[in-house]
Amino acid sequence: MSLAEPEAGTGAGAEEAARAGSAARTGAAAASRPVSPLWSLGFLRSELITTFRRWRTLALFGVLALVPVLVGVAVKIETSGGGTVGGGDGDGPAFISQVTNNGLFLVFTSLAATLPFFLPMTVGVIAGDAVAGEANAGTLRYLLVAPAGRTRLLLAKFTTVLAFCLTATLVVAVSALATGALLFPVGEVTLLSGTSVPFGEGLLRALLVAALVAASLIGLAAVGLFISTLTNSGIAAMAATVGLLITVQIVNSIPQLHDIHPYLFPNYWLSFADVLRDPIYWDDLLKNLGLQGVYGAVFASAAWARFTTKDITA
Numbered sequence: 157m158s159l160a161e162p163e164a165g166t167g168a169g170a171e172e173a174a175r176a177g178s179a180a181r182t183g184a185a186a187a188s189r190p191v192s193p194l195w196s197l198g199f200l201r202s203e204l205i206t207t208f209r210r211w212r213t214l215a216l217f218g219v220l221a222l223v224p225v226l227v228g229v230a231v232k233i234e235t236s237g238g239g240t241v242g243g244g245d246g247d248g249p250a251f252i253s254q255v256t257n258n259g260l261f262l263v264f265t266s267l268a269a270t271l272p273f274f275l276p277m278t279v280g281v282i283a284g285d286a287v288a289g290e291a292n293a294g295t296l297r298y299l300l301v302a303p304a305g306r307t308r309l310l311l312a313k314f315t316t317v318l319a320f321c322l323t324a325t326l327v328v329a330v331s332a333l334a335t336g337a338l339l340f341p342v343g344e345v346t347l348l349s350g351t352s353v354p355f356g357e358g359l360l361r362a363l364l365v366a367a368l369v370a371a372s373l374i375g376l377a378a379v380g381l382f383i384s385t386l387t388n389s390g391i392a393a394m395a396a397t398v399g400l401l402i403t404v405q406i407v408n409s410i411p412q413l414h415d416i417h418p419y420l421f422p423n424y425w426l427s428f429a430d431v432l433r434d435p436i437y438w439d440d441l442l443k444n445l446g447l448q449g450v451y452g453a454v455f456a457s458a459a460w461a462r463f464t465t466k467d468i469t470a
Contacts, residue, residue, distance in 0.1 A: 200316070203315075203316045207320065216282075219274070223331075224328060227332075228335040229339070231252065251432075255340060257346070258343065258358075259338075259339060259340035260345055262336030263366075264429070264432065267325070267428070270328050271369055271372070273402075276401050276422075278320075279324065280398040280401055282316075282320045283380025283381050283397060284396065286314075287313060287459075287463065288384040289384075289393075292389055292391075314378070317381060321374070322367075324370075325373075326370075347434050348429065351434040353434070364431050365428045368444070371444075374452045375450075375452055376451075378453075379400065379451065379455045380393070380397040386462065418447075421448065424447060427441050
């Protein structure tokens, strides 16, 4: 394959051409000097900037930010005449009945609504495209010209995906907090156990919930990164990751397969609700963190084993 830079045009083509040229120049300049930790951090910073400045990434953030707004407006309209959410039958996402009493609960409602599909889908798109997208655009070989090595490149990719997990979760949480504060009263928070805590402590619990939701996506991020090393097609890797997510979610919802549910990465995703109890129930929370750690270690290692032995042709 020719090492000529991709044709520069508009949009993604221009971006990838510039990225390839930058990587080639970086490699040429770095070839005469040893790799340093500062250079490594600079490479990671470049990966973060490239990923977070893409229009696709910004569009995903926009969709995630819109979900809490839609939920909040829907609840406000439904309860404006003195009615109850869902007609009082308990239908709807978790915590939605408490939103009208305290806007902070819109954070928990929005995270519960986006975690089963919207948040994981965005992570699947970013993780699936991490390596395969570079190969598909013809920039992967340019990135490896620099003496970073495949291990550092893969580590930078994985770190970037994890940063996206945290950022995407915070986008949902911040949008929900702002919408909830604008549309509903805020103040003392009544927990699921019936205990009331100050609003400040409620905010701290909301921050803890956001951190736990972001950590819940580690397993999927590692799986997506592994799939991304198996193909040179970014679209195929993204589709495979999202398809696997949907399949696992379906399996996790079948009661007859309950014996394998504790081993599926989404099984404990909604355990963050235990943060809203006094005292906090840690059993399922720790199981979730442990399970995500296992998935992350296994599939990140598999991605490394695959990538370090892969014949790079693009």
